[in-house]
Amino acid sequence: MSDIDTGSYDGGGDVDYGHFETGQEHAGLDQLHQAHGSESDYGNQYGVYENDHHADTSTDFSQGHHTEFDQGPAVHYESDDYTNYSHDGSVDDHVFAAEGSEHAHQAEFGELDALQQRFDSAFAEGTELHGGEGGHLGVASS
Numbered sequence: 001m002s003d004i005d006t007g008s009y010d011g012g013g014d015v016d017y018g019h020f021e022t023g024q025e026h027a028g029l030d031q032l033h034q035a036h037g038s039e040s041d042y043g044n045q046y047g048v049y050e051n052d053h054h055a056d057t058s059t060d061f062s063q064g065h066h067t068e069f070d071q072g073p074a075v076h077y078e079s080d081d082y083t084n085y086s087h088d089g090s091v092d093d094h095v096f097a098a099e100g101s102e103h104a105h106q107a108e109f110g111e112l113d114a115l116q117q118r119f120d121s122a123f124a125e126g127t128e129l130h131g132g133e134g135g136h137l138g139v140a141s142s
Contacts, residue, residue: 018126018127018128018129019126019127019128020124020125020126020127021124021125021126022122022123022124022125023122023123023124024120024121024122024123025119025120025121025122026118026119026120027118027119028116028117028118028119029115029116029117029118029119030115030116031113031114031115031116032112032113032114032115033111033112033113033114034110034111034112034113035109035110035111036108036109036110036111037108037109038106038107038108038109039105039106039107039108040104040105040106040107041104041105042103042104042105043102043103044100044101044102044103045100045101045102046099046100046101047098047099047100048095048097048098049096049097049098049099050094050095050096050097051094051095051096052092052093052094052096053091053092053093053094054090054091054092054093054094055089055090055091056088056089056090056091057087057088057089058086058087058088058089059085059086059087059088060084060085060086060087061083061084061085061086062082062083062084062085063082063083063084064080064081064082064083064084065079065080065081065082066078066079066080066081066082067079067080
């Protein structure tokens, strides 16, 4: 700002006084907003649903002796020995339905907001006083 005093006072009957003021103002606004983020996740699931084992066995055993004798017109004699053996067996293994799943996710974001504003203003104003017998006051501005 500047002040200019252009008046003078010489003690006489005429009075002249002048006051002028001029200036400029400047203002500014800067605003910046920034945001950044990210996320990620992971998951898995695995499973085996069935595992079976079976075993069966069966055994039969027989042993015998047979003797026959006749005494009649002709003598008859008979003798038998016998053995009977039977074995059955089975084994089975079974695996059923093995499965798995897996997933992953990742996301990122960024954000930037900027605001910039400038304000300029100028002014000038003045006051004049003219004296004397019929002095008057005036306002001068531009």
